[in-house]
Amino acid sequence: MAHPAVDSDEESRISEGDYVVLKRGDVYKSVQIEKRKKVIFEKQWMFMDNSVGELYGSTFEVDSGGKLILRKPNNTEDPTDTKGAGLDNRHIVDDGKSQKLTRDDIESLKEQGLKGQEIIQQLIDNSTTFRDKTEFAQEKYIKKKKKKYESNVTVLKPTSRILAMMYHGREPGKVCHLRYDTLAQMLTIGNIHAGSKVVVFETCAGLVLGSVMERMGGHGSVIQLYPGGGPVRAGMESFGFPSHFHNTLHEFPLCKVNALLSGTLNVSEKDLDSQSNGRSDEQGSSSQVSTDRGDESSSEPQSMEVSTDPAEAKKKEDSEKLREQKAQEKRVRMEEKRKRLAAAAALLEGQNADGLVIASRFHPCPVLLGLLKFVAPSRPFVVYCQYREPLIECYTKLREQGGAVSLRLTDSWLRHYQVICFMIFFRIQFCFICHLCPKVKQVSPIEQLHREGKNILTFLIYCEEFLFQAVLELFKRSFQQFFTRCKWQMLCSNYVDSNDLQYLTKVTSHFCKYFIISFHGTTL
Amino acid sequence: MSFVEYSEFIQEGDVVIIFLGHDSMMPIKVEAGAQTQTRYGAIRHSSDLIGRRFGSKVTCSKGGWVYVLHPTPELWTVNLPHRTQILYTTDIANITLMLDLKPGSIVCESGTGSGSLSHAILRTIAPSGHLHTVEFHAQRAEKAAQEFKEHKVAHLVTVRNQDVCKEGFGVVGVADAVFLDIPSPWEAVTHAKKAFKRKGGRLCSFSPCIEQVQRTCEALLEQGFEEICTVEVLQRVHDVRSVTLHLPDFGPEDGGAESAKMASEEVLLAANSSHPSVTCRTATAPREMAGHTGYLTFATKPRG
Missing domain, CATH: 3.10.330.20 (Vcp-like ATPase; Chain A, domain 2)
Structure with missing residues (x-):
């Protein structure tokens, strides 16, 4: 902790009012830190109070009262006591009797206030099959149980990466099924950067808007065009931008685009327009006031008779004042709104935006053709649509119309790889070699192998063919320090008849399974 | 400009x-x-x-x-003089997002190569961020520095001619993100770790072969990196075009003239050609496309 503070920790501390992202495993949830407010995350409720003042990235344990308890960074990994492991799953029978603890037992353990880690240990101790599972199956079991019983939660600072993953994982419908790798393409291809003027039209809960703003870093301006009554920005709010970012954000209703383009929304006229608007608004508010009055009189019919009461008169006067104040506030708000509209209009009027980003439920063709007019020459634009056909139309129309080059219709393809690391490998390798030479004592097993000249080993490698080379390479590299002449060949288990070899094969193939670099089944 | x-x-x-x-x-x-x-x-x-x-x-x-x-950095990527194998926009886009890059980020990169990624990073971290880029090939480092100057981004970048595996990035405790595109990234992981700010940050390693990925993941795990994840991203370009499909001729129908007339109206467009046909707009995936470029391994350096 005495490390010279190159970067101040103060800005990385969680404070009340911050927008944060809760993380457990691959699950994220965006929340605002409020004291004494119940937050439900992964079917568990908690209070965020204790996270205030702690550092971003901290992991907490949730106790039975929903309180957060900071976990020490050192003991993140748990020494779960496993007591041995089986070689393969031939003895595992799914008879539903392997777990001796019942649902009720587990519930009572929970009520006793046992931590997730302790419950998992109980489950392991009471599982009849756990010890017969392979080391890897055990790991998987623990991981699964951890997900169920552990109540850790990590508090992160929101970024577009995290929020895009969160929306994609939890509520893809809200972001038009926009995946994070596609969002990445849009931000890069759109050349979104600080100091530019970007037009955004999205119905992705504000995620795209927020991501654009993050890339602009509070420099330049973003004009959000919105359909309907007002812009949707929940996703953008979740980024928790500092206040000066909001000064760069403008909004303009889609329904006034034509007026703006035809010049019927020009500045001088806008003033007139806004004044008349203001008047009608006043009328609106006064009519509202009158209905208020009506309500009042109906609720207090006797008050008329005692109107001579000075207290009552004062009350009336006060309510009059309040009404006026409200009307005044409303006028100020309307004025503010008009100013914002004028500012956004002024930004658009130049028709010199540096970028255009569209990701919406609307047909992309009219949206793009309509909004492209606001973009300066030689600037990139990007349109996302969940479906391909509307984009084909978009492409065709724009091709016919001209005014754009380098048009491309693309999709992004993403695949996750599960990479298993060497660290596990070395552990097994050692016991494997021990197995080979149990007879000789006082000599290290590896040296013994050398002496006996058993430096040619044949392995059976179970893996998909295209990965064979990779697996082979792994073996080669790990063994070459022990053997001088290695010969490698591929066999098939059916043809192995020697007992020794069979044993070897069994052991090896069991290991090999875990060296397979497997794919997740989804091509995204 | x-x-x-x-x-x-x-x-x-x-x-x-x-x-x-x-x-x-x-x-x-x-x-x-x-x-x-x-x-x-x-x-x-x-x-x-x-x-x-x-x-x-x-x-x-x-x-x-x-x-x-x-x-733009994207146009530059497809136009730059190749001095090395370069990173393309699809990978660059994901690297930028997954490294949480934004204006003000401090980034360490190795190697500089032809500067394809460097330009994209600089665009995103400007105006207040900085890129420390390390290239072990003297001439390439020099050429990159000259390009940054010509492109008016020199104030945002420091080019160092050294071997990242031996000498690191030349800076310690400053980085929000580290990017590695070198033949043996696992040898640079400890240097990468030192380059990070105390509060940690994000790391990405780009390798074309899975064997490299494995050794890198091992090193990352050993050095206490978290959320290690390897992905591959490809972009498919769809070719938008019109295709003409011939309609089958089943011979005259028994139903008589009326239905025959209707059918002929439907294919009026193509009636003057010898075969009745329908034209539709479609997008076809390319027969061949740029396939595997490399695996992107991402990891989080925790605080500490």
């Missing part, structure tokens, strides 16, 4: 992208009095470029015309 800031008009010293046609572009440096030959004839810099608006149509000496585009 700058790679981190748009301008409206072309000035002397700018780098502009000449768009010659579909997928055919070339970068040129604008110099008063100079000429550039294209297949449509010569472009005279003084009269055709300087003072003109970016995006203008320029008529060349042989009468053909081209567009003059404002450079």
Whole structure:
């Protein structure tokens, strides 16, 4: 902790009012830190109070009262006591009797206030099959149980990466099924950067808007065009931008685009327009006031008779004042709104935006053709649509119309790889070699192998063919320090008849399974 | 013109992208009095470029015309002189998002290579961030530094000519993100770790082979990195075009003239050709496409 503070920790501390992202495993949830407010995350409720003042990235344990308890960074990994492991799953029978603890037992353990880690240990101790599972199956079991019983939660600072993953994982419908790798393409291809003027039209809960703003870093301006009554920005709010970012954000209703383009929304006229608007608004508010009055009189019919009461008169006067104040506030708000509209209009009027980003439920063709007019020459634009056909139309129309080059219709393809690391490998390798030479004592097993000249080993490698080379390479590299002449060949288990070899094969193939670099089944 | 800031008009010293046609572009440096030959004839810099608006149509000496585009890191990626294998926009986009890059980020990169990724990083971290880029090949480092200067981004970048595996990034405790594109990234992981700010950050390693990925993951795990994840991203370009499908002829129908008339109306468009047919707009995936570029391994360096 005495490390010279190159970067101040103060800005990385969680404070009340911050927008944060809760993380457990691959699950994220965006929340605002409020004291004494119940937050439900992964079917568990908690209070965020204790996270205030702690550092971003901290992991907490949730106790039975929903309180957060900071976990020490050192003991993140748990020494779960496993007591041995089986070689393969031939003895595992799914008879539903392997777990001796019942649902009720587990519930009572929970009520006793046992931590997730302790419950998992109980489950392991009471599982009849756990010890017969392979080391890897055990790991998987623990991981699964951890997900169920552990109540850790990590508090992160929101970024577009995290929020895009969160929306994609939890509520893809809200972001038009926009995946994070596609969002990445849009931000890069759109050349979104600080100091530019970007037009955004999205119905992705504000995620795209927020991501654009993050890339602009509070420099330049973003004009959000919105359909309907007002812009949707929940996703953008979740980024928790500092206040000066909001000064760069403008909004303009889609329904006034034509007026703006035809010049019927020009500045001088806008003033007139806004004044008349203001008047009608006043009328609106006064009519509202009158209905208020009506309500009042109906609720207090006797008050008329005692109107001579000075207290009552004062009350009336006060309510009059309040009404006026409200009307005044409303006028100020309307004025503010008009100013914002004028500012956004002024930004658009130049028709010199540096970028255009569209990701919406609307047909992309009219949206793009309509909004492209606001973009300066030689600037990139990007349109996302969940479906391909509307984009084909978009492409065709724009091709016919001209005014754009380098048009491309693309999709992004993403695949996750599960990479298993060497660290596990070395552990097994050692016991494997021990197995080979149990007879000789006082000599290290590896040296013994050398002496006996058993430096040619044949392995059976179970893996998909295209990965064979990779697996082979792994073996080669790990063994070459022990053997001088290695010969490698591929066999098939059916043809192995020697007992020794069979044993070897069994052991090896069991290991090999875990060296397979497997794919997740989804091509995204 | 700058790679981190748009301008409206072309000035002397700018780098502009000449768009010659579909997928055919070339970068040129604008110099008063100079000429550039294209297949449509010569472009005279003084009269055709300087003072003109970016995006203008320029008529060349042989009468053909081209567009003059404002450079962007993405256009640069497809136009830059290759000194090494380069990173392309699809990978760059994901690297940028997954490394949480934004204005103000401090980034360490190795190797610089041809500067394809460097330009994209600089665009995103400007105006207040900084890129420390390390290249072990002296000439490449020099050339990159010169390009950054020409592209008016030199104030945002420090180029170091050293071996990252032996000497690290030349900075310690400053980085928000580290990117590795070297043959043996696992040898640079400890240096990468040191480069991070105390609060940690994000790391990405790009490797074409899975064996490299495995050794890198092992090193990352050993050095206490978290959220290690390896992905591969590809971009498919769909070719939008019209296709014509012939309609089958089942011979005259028993139903009589009425239905035959209806059918003929439907295919009126193609009636004058010998075969009745229907034309539709579709997008086809390319028969061949740029496949595997590399695996992107991401990890989080926790606080500490």
